Amino acid sequence: MRFFDVATATVTTILRGGLGLRTGPVGPRPEQTLIVYEFEGCPFCRKVREALSILDLDAEVRPCPKRGHRFRDELMERGGKAQFPYLVDPNAGVEMYESADIVDHLFAEYGQGSAPAMLRESAPATFAVALSGLGRGSAGAFVRPSKPPERPLELYSFEASPFCRLVRERLCELELPYRLHNVARGSAARAAFVERSGKMQVPYLVDPNTGVEMFESADINEYLDATYGLD
Numbered sequence: 001m002r003f004f005d006v007a008t009a010t011v012t013t014i015l016r017g018g019l020g021l022r023t024g025p026v027g028p029r030p031e032q033t034l035i036v037y038e039f040e041g042c043p044f045c046r047k048v049r050e051a052l053s054i055l056d057l058d059a060e061v062r063p064c065p066k067r068g069h070r071f072r073d074e075l076m077e078r079g080g081k082a083q084f085p086y087l088v089d090p091n092a093g094v095e096m097y098e099s100a101d102i103v104d105h106l107f108a109e110y111g112q113g114s115a116p117a118m119l120r121e122s123a124p125a126t127f128a129v130a131l132s133g134l135g136r137g138s139a140g141a142f143v144r145p146s147k148p149p150e151r152p153l154e155l156y157s158f159e160a161s162p163f164c165r166l167v168r169e170r171l172c173e174l175e176l177p178y179r180l181h182n183v184a185r186g187s188a189a190r191a192a193f194v195e196r197s198g199k200m201q202v203p204y205l206v207d208p209n210t211g212v213e214m215f216e217s218a219d220i221n222e223y224l225d226a227t228y229g230l231d
């Protein structure tokens with residue numbers, strides 16, 4: 001099962017042409033943290049996360065798996081409909097649906113130039129991102145019972161890493177909010193991360209509720225199940 005998970009997550013990365021492996025040219029940095037409502041199994045949400053990795057941006061992720069309520073209900077109150085992804089940018093004072101609009105906004109505010117064609121709005125781009133995720137089936141799409149953490153978790157990650165994907169799927173299914181620290185190749189945050197963790201390896205989970213900090217996707221998922229899972 002583990003081999004299958006890693007293999008299919010790797011195929012997704014390959015089909016995405018490695019987008020989210022390295023940063024691109026970046027522009028001004030946001031003062032306040034961006035907030036994203038999304039779920040891991042959603043192809044449109046992946047485009048937004050790829051943009052975050054390329055632009056070397058952190059975000060507070062509020063996972064909204066199907067049949068979940070923890071953040072879906074919050075979004076309904078906030079935006080009026082259950083559609084994902086949804087971005088809140090307190091720096092620009094805007095909130096929006098539509099992945100293409102979100103990507104354009106992120107590149108306009110925090111990049112230099114326009115987004116790669118694979119992240120923009122077009123039928124081939126939508127087909128490509130939907131196709132890339134097929135191997136993961138419904139992983140990261142449906143809620144599993146969990147208890148909420150008092151404080152959001154923290155995940156050091158970048159979008160193209162198949163191992164990070166496996167952890168994000170679990171965080172999503174368990175509706176665990178987390179601060180996403182993007183540390184793709186070229187990230188300005190890499191040095192501080194290595195200083196903190198001791199080596200350059202992701203995923204790396206920090207749980208401020210328990211003091212646990214750990215590497216290894218399989219161990220992290222086991223920890224998340226044991227600490228927050230209820231099934």
Ligand SMILES: N[C@@H](CCC(=O)N[C@@H](CS)C(=O)NCC(=O)O)C(=O)O
Pocket residue numbers: 041042043044045066082083084085097098099100
């Ligand atoms: N055109 C929208 C499409 C977004 C979309 O269809 N999202 C799906 C998930 S992939 C959704 O929100 N479905 C409703 C749900 O999951 O309840 C975009 O690019 O953001």
